[in-house]
Amino acid sequence: AQKITQTQPGMFVQEKEAVTLDCTYDTSDQSYGLFWYKQPSSGEMIFLIYQGSYDEQNATEGRYSLNFQKARKSANLVISASQLGDSAMYFCAMRVRPGAGSYQLTFGKGTKLSVIP
Amino acid sequence: NAGVMQNPRHLVRRRGQEARLRCSPMKGHSHVYWYRQLPEEGLKFMVYLQKENIIDESGMPKERFSAEFPKEGPSILRIQQVVRGDSAAYFCASSPRSGDGQETQYFGPGTRLLVL
Numbered sequence A: 001a002q003k004i005t006q007t008q009p010g011m012f013v014q015e016k017e018a019v020t021l022d023c024t025y026d027t028s029d030q031s032y033g034l035f036w037y038k039q040p041s042s043g044e045m046i047f048l049i050y051q052g053s054y055d056e057q058n059a060t061e062g063r064y065s066l067n068f069q070k071a072r073k074s075a076n077l078v079i080s081a082s083q084l085g086d087s088a089m090y091f092c093a094m095r096v097r098p099g100a101g102s103y104q105l106t107f108g109k110g111t112k113l114s115v116i117p
Numbered sequence B: 001n002a003g004v005m006q007n008p009r010h011l012v013r014r015r016g017q018e019a020r021l022r023c024s025p026m027k028g029h030s031h032v033y034w035y036r037q038l039p040e041e042g043l044k045f046m047v048y049l050q051k052e053n054i055i056d057e058s059g060m061p062k063e064r065f066s067a068e069f070p071k072e073g074p075s076i077l078r079i080q081q082v083v084r085g086d087s088a089a090y091f092c093a094s095s096p097r098s099g100d101g102q103e104t105q106y107f108g109p110g111t112r113l114l115v116l
Helices: none
Strands: A003-005 A010-014 A018-019 A024-026 A032-039 A046-052 A064-069 A075-078 A089-097 A105-107 A112-115 B006-009 B010-013 B017-023 B030-036 B043-050 B053-056 B064-067 B077-079 B088-096 B111-115
Touching: A003 A089, A003 A105, A003 B030, A010 A018, A018 A112, A024 A075, A032 A064, A032 A075, A046 A064, A046 A075, A105 B043, B006 B064, B010 B017, B017 B088, B017 B111, B030 B077, B043 B064, B043 B077, B077 B088
Parallel strands: A010 A112, B010 B111
Antiparallel strands: A003 A024, A018 A075, A032 A046, A032 A089, A064 A075, A089 A105, A089 A112, B006 B017, B017 B077, B030 B043, B030 B088, B043 B053, B064 B077, B088 B111
């Protein structure tokens, strides 16, 4: 069974500072994908970044980067230069390999990030 | 470039009534997923559909819940005889036809169901 663990229920960061949100995963599959989504207070789910298990380089998307450490099964999200608009819930999710018949995502419980002015 | 559309955004039902939640995937996307989010929780997978086919319904409750994705029109998640425990946010996500191995799922704004 696949499992995502986010150990930080809440985090605070000063505006303009960088912050790391932790995510560890558990799967026996060799091929999988890792995702981060942002959920602001308005409730929608916004895709941020993706990392494939075979990707050799860490994914980056603007101020977001994914610190992928395969041996440790961790996929931490790094947000650089935090902005007030970054205050939200952040969810880590994993998709196991296609061919298993389903592309469903397994989500962690989330981390609530609060950016302090 | 419309995203995933869901309606209604908010739905109030009394116990025993039926709830119908609709989802129109992004243009060009043929895979639809439904997830449920209980308060203070992450999203939980319910069902995965392609046009006219249910591919994986392993996350669907055995009774009262059904889903469809017809050839024409939106995907529908139907909950019959709702109970208070069905109160949650229901999200639809879509992804393009697979091929590049990424299959990023893009989410709609969700439907907040409240059962009185």
